[in-house]
Amino acid sequence: MSDALRQGGAAREAASISMSYSFSPIEYILCDLSAIMGNFCEELLGAFYPRIISKRANVLITELVSNVLQNTTDPSSRMDLHIDINPERLLIRIKNVATPEQYEVVKSHVDLINQTxxxxxxxxxxxxxxxxxxAKGGLGLIRVAAENKFNISVDYREGYLVVDSVLNVGGLL
Incomplete structure (x- = not known):
């Protein structure tokens, strides 16, 4: 690691990282994948960005991956996770097969969060x-938006539910 990175200098602020993962089939996931991916990304992003950013990424990744694993309708399908960070923003995207009805439920939940x-x-x-x-559940995305300041959007593309979460990191550097 360079001296500039260790000291949090200009090189640290210029870091850009992009990672994509696919897990298929979902039914073969026999571990706590949400915690594994959340903790891994927290450690990796924490090497380049302040811990407040990497901890927020951990919370969101854990929530999004857990939601997919708990609510999938097609265990033989794939889940995609994409993380992209630069000095302006952190983007976390999760994509999985979903029915139009599932999309509508998630969309109404996200719309409520965004309008509140x-x-x-x-x-x-x-x-x-x-x-x-x-009842159980239903708090995760609300908590993520309230406590971690992510902007959440949802889309339905060719049978896939796509959830994008964006954090403005510029003010946190």
């Missing part, structure tokens, strides 16, 4: 509602 001004209040309200119905 007080995400912490939305999180409290969601916790109360889920507790009353004894």
């Amino acid at each position: 001004e007080d995400l912490r209040e939305l999180m409290r309200k969601t916790i109360r509602e889920r507790r009353e119905r004894r």
Whole structure:
């Protein structure tokens, strides 16, 4: 590692990293892949960027990968994970096979998150509602958006649900 990187100098601020992973078939994933990928990316990104950025990446990757593994309708399908960071922004994209109905559910959830001004209040309200119905889940993306400042968008392309999460890292350097 160069002295400039160790000291957090100009070379550190110019780092760009891009990684893509595909996992197929999903049914063969017999480990805690969400934690493995989240922790790996935290360590790798932390070598080039402040820990606040790499920790936020870990939280989001863990959440997104867990969502795919828990909600997949086609265990024989593939999951793609793409991470791209530069001095302006961190992009984390996850893509997996989904039905149009699944896309609509995720889209409505993401739309609610994006339209809500007080995400912490939305999180409290969601916790109360889920507790009353004894339901599980539904908090992850809200928590990620509220606590980690990611902008989340969703799209449906050729049978694939694509979730993009972007963090402006410029102000965190």
